[in-house]
Amino acid sequence: MKPFHSAFGKALVLLLVAMTSAVFAQTDLPADRPGIPSADEVREIVAPALDGKWATGLVIGVYQDGETRVYAFGSLAEDADPARLVFEIGSVTKVFTGLLLADAVVLGKLRLEDPLSDHVAFKVPSFEGQPVRLVHLATHTSALPAVPDDFLTRKHDPTNPYGSYSFDEMVAFVEAYKLPRAPGTQFEYSNIGMGLVGHVLETKVYETDLDTAFAARICVPLEMNDTRIVLTEPLRKRLVQGHTATLEPTGTWDIPAMPGCGALKSTVADMLRFIRAELDPGGTHLEEAIRLSQQEHFQGPGGGNGLGWLIGKKGDMTILNHAGQTGGYTSFLGIVPERKAGVIVLADAAGCVAIGVGTEVFRRLVTGTRAPSCLPVPVVLAEAELDRFTGAYAFPGGTSLRILREGSRLLLETAEGTRVAIEPCSPARFFVRESPILPLFFEFRLGEDGRVKELVAESDGESSPEVGQRSGD
Missing domain, CATH: 2.40.128.50 (Lipocalin)
Incomplete structure (x- = not known):
């Protein structure tokens, strides 16, 4: 039974798979017009998430053509500066890893078509002589699975499932894995794949840890000084308490073996700076890399893939998006270059709250329409x-x-x-x-x-x- 098993097998501990153009697939309700929504409109969108106990608090950032708005709700609404509250962003990290890969290509450090085996010291599986290439890893078409087969069955802390998983364990799995098909032929979301991209960037390109590389090439130049893998003490003091999907307090995740797949923490203020750079890269040192990362490098039946981005089409709009989840946080990032518009949602609970809220704020921003909330409010039955x-x-x-x-x-x-x-x-x-x-x-x-x-x-x-x-x- 695909619906159940795809969502509740390995996916219970995976970093969140992002949406594609299905963001705009529901029946539309009327609204005023495209553009930044009012606080009351956003409050109405968020209401089912809070009434249904999908999160205790959310912070939302909206950008359009140089103008920004920040909205905070629930337990975070009274914070003096909610835009600077720190959250884990989970798999939204993959967009940064994809951009860092594009940066390395622009700098001439490597090529997207390079076989992974050219850049690592361990054995990489192939399929009938066809190698896994860097572009396959960055577009989830490497034929490597989401996580190792024994990831859930091994002894681990369920509140920090990646914390005890070592790089050597990941290498052993990759070396022994038999690819089920040729790389580059089918989309299959893979944390391992993007983790390996991060490893290549660390060891063969920037010769430093990924946190330092992110800071040097992306975060510091874009003035995203609150976006890091390892938090300083001042940043830790601004870290929001995370919660499980049932709103039990929980801790943060450590992802030492594959930080490129989901280890970053950030703020709405920083992510709005990132959105601005993605939508108006001219004048930044990353202009060519940003444009390369946003290009469609694979097209499948469900949509396309950039370097880290998932890509959909709706009329004349190109929808680039990604979502993220750890054990206590969820995130949603979406941009439409043709509209110079973007949304970031950071929530203090696991589950699907950031996607549920984010897709509707995003829809309102770029189409001027609304849809019924996908987040139900529970009722009591005897x-x-x-x-x-x-x-x-x-x-x-x-x-x-x-x-x-x-x-x-x-x-x-x-x-x-x-x-x-x-x-x-x-x-x-x-x-x-x-x-x-x-x-x-x-x-x-x-x-x-x-x-x-x-x-x-x-x-x-x-x-x-x-x-x-x-x-x-």
Whole structure:
């Protein structure tokens, strides 16, 4: 069952996969016009996120043609300077790594078509003689997986899953891995891939750690002095408390083996400076590198890929975006060069809150339209009502799921024993809060006798809904 397993297998600890042009796929509601939205409009967009307890606080930055606005909500609204609050930005780091790679190309340090094996001291797998090239790593087309196969089963701290994973362990996995297809032929999101880009940049190009390279080539020149991998004590004092998807306080992540895939921390103020540079690079030393990173280097059925950016098209607009998630934070970054417009959302909780809010603020900014929130607000159902849904459900292809009640909540259990809570947002419609991209929905359908007959698992955006038949209590 692709919708469930793609979201709740490895993805529970992955850095967040970004959206593509599906940002604007929903039915539009009227709004005034394209342009920077008012504080009241943004507040209305954010309301379901706070009412539904998707986060305790968010900071949002909007940029258009030289003009900026910052909005803060929830627990962060009363901060004296919310634009300077520090968050983990997770996989938005990949946009910086892609830009640093483009910078190295412009400087003549390497070529995108270089085989990875030319720049590392370990064995790199190939497919029928076709090598993994740097451009494949930066566009998620290397055929390397998101994380190593044993990443979740090995002994680790679930609140800091990358913290104990060493570079030597990653190398051992890569050397032994058998590529399932030719590199450059299919998109498959890979933290390993971008981690390897970071390694090449550290060891073969800039000859320093990635944090120092980011600072020297990107952050300091763009006056992004609060964007770092390792926080100074003053920055740590401004670090927002992170939360799990269920709003339990949690700590930050360490990613020593592959910092290029998701280790940066930043602020809305710094990210607005980054957006400005991406949309108006003329006059910066990064102009050529920025333009190279924004080019489409791979085109697949779901959209294109720049160097770190995911790229979609909507009419005359090119939509470049990425999202990020760690154990306690989520982020969303989107720009449209044709509109000189961009959005950054930083939230203090894991899950899909930054994408849910960010895509709607982004839509309002560049199209002047609105859509219903994708973040549901939960309702309360009595235990007797919940009991109607318990039982086993058989899906096509031999997949089965079981619905269990534990006190006042329902749990969805896979055949492998993985359990996740599902929350009601209507009498027969439930959602999964821990989804790493957008909420996944499950709807129970009644038969003619009034008893629950089917469980519909809605699409993750890549496949059609799947219908499971109730097979027993």
